[in-house]
Amino acid sequence: MEFNVEINHLSKAIGKKKIIKDLSLNIKKGEVFGLLGPNGAGKTTTIRMIVGLIGITSGSVKICGHDVKINHKEALENVGAIVENPEMYPFLSGLENLNYFSRMHKGISNEKIEEIVEFVNLEGRIKDKVKTYSLGMRQRLGIAQSLLNNPKVLILDEPTNGLDPAGIKELRQYLQTLAHEKGVTVIVSSHMLSEIELMCDRVAIIKAGELIAIENLKGKTEEKYYQFKVTPIDKAQELLSKEYQLSSEVTEGLLEFQLPNSNLGIPEIVKLLVGNNIAIYSIEPKENSLEDKFMNLTMK
Amino acid sequence: MLNLVINEWNKVFFRKNNYVTLIIILVISSLLSLMPLLFNDEAAFEDISYGMDWQDQATKQIDSLEKENTKLLTSESEVSFVDEVTASDNQVEIERLNYHLKEGIKPPANNNLYASLIGTSRLNILIGIFVTLIASAMVSKEFSMGTIKLLLIRSYSRSKILTSKYIAVLLITVTYYMSLYIATVGVSLFTSEINLTSEYVYLSSDGTYMHSNFWMYFLGILASNIVYLIIIATIAFTLSTISRNMSLSLGITLGLLFLGPPLMSYLATKTDLAKYLLMANWNLTNYLPGNSPSVGGMTLSFSLILNSLYLVFLLSITYYFFNKKDILA
Numbered sequence: 001m002e003f004n005v006e007i008n009h010l011s012k013a014i015g016k017k018k019i020i021k022d023l024s025l026n027i028k029k030g031e032v033f034g035l036l037g038p039n040g041a042g043k044t045t046t047i048r049m050i051v052g053l054i055g056i057t058s059g060s061v062k063i064c065g066h067d068v069k070i071n072h073k074e075a076l077e078n079v080g081a082i083v084e085n086p087e088m089y090p091f092l093s094g095l096e097n098l099n100y101f102s103r104m105h106k107g108i109s110n111e112k113i114e115e116i117v118e119f120v121n122l123e124g125r126i127k128d129k130v131k132t133y134s135l136g137m138r139q140r141l142g143i144a145q146s147l148l149n150n151p152k153v154l155i156l157d158e159p160t161n162g163l164d165p166a167g168i169k170e171l172r173q174y175l176q177t178l179a180h181e182k183g184v185t186v187i188v189s190s191h192m193l194s195e196i197e198l199m200c201d202r203v204a205i206i207k208a209g210e211l212i213a214i215e216n217l218k219g220k221t222e223e224k225y226y227q228f229k230v231t232p233i234d235k236a237q238e239l240l241s242k243e244y245q246l247s248s249e250v251t252e253g254l255l256e257f258q259l260p261n262s263n264l265g266i267p268e269i270v271k272l273l274v275g276n277n278i279a280i281y282s283i284e285p286k287e288n289s290l291e292d293k294f295m296n297l298t299m300k
Numbered sequence: 301m302l303n304l305v306i307n308e309w310n311k312v313f314f315r316k317n318n319y320v321t322l323i324i325i326l327v328i329s330s331l332l333s334l335m336p337l338l339f340n341d342e343a344a345f346e347d348i349s350y351g352m353d354w355q356d357q358a359t360k361q362i363d364s365l366e367k368e369n370t371k372l373l374t375s376e377s378e379v380s381f382v383d384e385v386t387a388s389d390n391q392v393e394i395e396r397l398n399y400h401l402k403e404g405i406k407p408p409a410n411n412n413l414y415a416s417l418i419g420t421s422r423l424n425i426l427i428g429i430f431v432t433l434i435a436s437a438m439v440s441k442e443f444s445m446g447t448i449k450l451l452l453i454r455s456y457s458r459s460k461i462l463t464s465k466y467i468a469v470l471l472i473t474v475t476y477y478m479s480l481y482i483a484t485v486g487v488s489l490f491t492s493e494i495n496l497t498s499e500y501v502y503l504s505s506d507g508t509y510m511h512s513n514f515w516m517y518f519l520g521i522l523a524s525n526i527v528y529l530i531i532i533a534t535i536a537f538t539l540s541t542i543s544r545n546m547s548l549s550l551g552i553t554l555g556l557l558f559l560g561p562p563l564m565s566y567l568a569t570k571t572d573l574a575k576y577l578l579m580a581n582w583n584l585t586n587y588l589p590g591n592s593p594s595v596g597g598m599t600l601s602f603s604l605i606l607n608s609l610y611l612v613f614l615l616s617i618t619y620y621f622f623n624k625k626d627i628l629a
Binding site: 014048051052053054055072073074076077079081083084085087088089090091092100101103104105145 | 303304306307310311315445446447449450451452453454455456457624626627628
């Protein structure tokens with residue numbers, strides 16, 4: 001497995017306060033990886049350490065094999081990023097800003113800049129001064145800026161901020177194309193669960209500077225389960241475990257269980273319960289959403 | 301690296317503020333060159349241009365001035381204040397003409413190019429103010445706009461980014477200073493007479509006349525003023541970088557610019573140690589012939605060494621802070 005970003009036992013302390021505690025993450029080539037956490041969890045701090053904006057207290061960050069601390073130049077050559085708000089020079093036009101940043105990289109042609117401008121849909125306003133831009137337009141320009149050097153690792157801090165639904169959808173599709181077809185590693189931070197869920201292949205949940213869980217969002221079918229409202233509930237539970245070796249739980253007066261992947265289906269279960277004089281009031285298929293997990297993990 | 305400097309230069313130069321500054325510099329230096337024509341008495345129009353027989357002309361002038369003085373100072377009634385001032389002006393003029401006669405140097409026209417160029421050089425404090433404004437904004441503005449992040453997430457080291465900014469400040473400093481002379485030369489071509497000799501006669505600090513080759517003397521002023529402006533720019537640049545606060549940097553540097561020299565003069569009356577202060581050393585025109593150093597016994601090499609030490613110190617802390625600090629903006 002090829003990792004484009006390797007974070008090992010990363011910690012950050014400011015004064016005596018520990019902001020990031022022993023964070024380890026390996027992010028693969030060609031995946032969209034989400035950093036999810038409530039406000040103040042340390043997402044932006046982690047990103048700042050990855051791109052070398054703030055010092056690393058202990059641990060290391062490697063980008064494409066280069067340590068950010070030791071080989072700053074080689075590591076950062078592979079990175080494009082937006083950190084927090086997409087601030088650009090307000091007194092320059094969008095195009096002037098892009099020309100400005102393209103001068104900080106080698107060999108970026110005018111065609112490349114045009115192509116990026118077209119991708120972020122700013123053709124109409126690219127010659128206007130950035131101070132006249134809306135938040136969404138600034139976000140687009142920020143994304144354009146981060147793509148200039150064809151980065152192998154693209155880091156976007158809250159990229160959907162200020163984008164309209166169509167813009168969010170386009171960005172999502174583009175990031176997935178970049179990752180899955182061109183092998184770019186995309187790291188996206190957000191506190192918007194639904195966004196992360198749609199956009200990312202894997203997600204790390206961070207709370208108070210600690211890594212709480214890494215969730216794989218690609219194989220989420222196994223998270224499906226069923227809720228039955230039945231009486232008597234204890235008899236039903238007993239039957240299920242005796243006949244089909246199904247383990248179930250009772251929460252809030254409802255019987256909950258997952259179906260194994262075999263040919264056992266809901267009709268068989270209904271037949272069994274009805275045949276044993278158990279009354280069924282409702283059957284509901286449920287999905288364990290990221291939101292439930294996030295809440296479970298971060299509210300503890 | 302060149303690209304970084306171009307970026308920094310573009311950001312400063314192609315701005316409305318910069319155009320306004322350049323226009324102010326051009327207007328003020330033209331006004332200064334036009335001053336003799338606008339405000340002066342008829343002297344400027346008298347157009348005393350000296351010909352082949354300049355020695356006779358000068359002798360006659362001296363005679364008439366001496367006669368005038370005798371008349372002014374021996375009138376029956378009490379000598380009025382105005383008369384006294386005129387008489388003393390005349391006396392200075394007599395001494396000047398005598399010096400020209402003694403040294404065999406043809407006197408320049410009243411309104412001459414050399415005098416305009418030297419006069420313009422005194423505007424370097426104005427350039428100092430503009431340079432302070434630019435240097436104070438150089439780093440602190442990137443922080444307040446948040447753009448510092450976009451500069452530092454690239455593959456350039458922080459030192460390179462800072463160096464490109466410092467070079468841009470130095471380039472702007474030289475550009476502003478040199479544009480003072482553009483207007484002066486432009487205006488002088490129409491209003492002043494071109495000097496016919498390269499010898500320049502001037503008053504020294506002890507009140508006697510002396511002369512030097514003008515271009516060497518003028519080059520000395522140029523070099524000294526540029527050193528002075530670089531020191532001012534560096535102070536503002538350092539403060540802007542370590543405080544990230546434009547107003548603070550601006551306030552302290554301008555304070556030093558205006559209050560530093562009088563403070564130093566005051567301290568110099570108390571102790572010789574004042575000679576180690578930056579403001580006792582930053583003005584190298586003190587070492588041009590006819591001038592005297594801030595504190596007795598100081599030499600040009602002493603000031604050059606002290607200025608270099610101060611610059612090395614300022615730049616070291618600038619680079620240290622810029623490299624070390626976490627960017628939380």
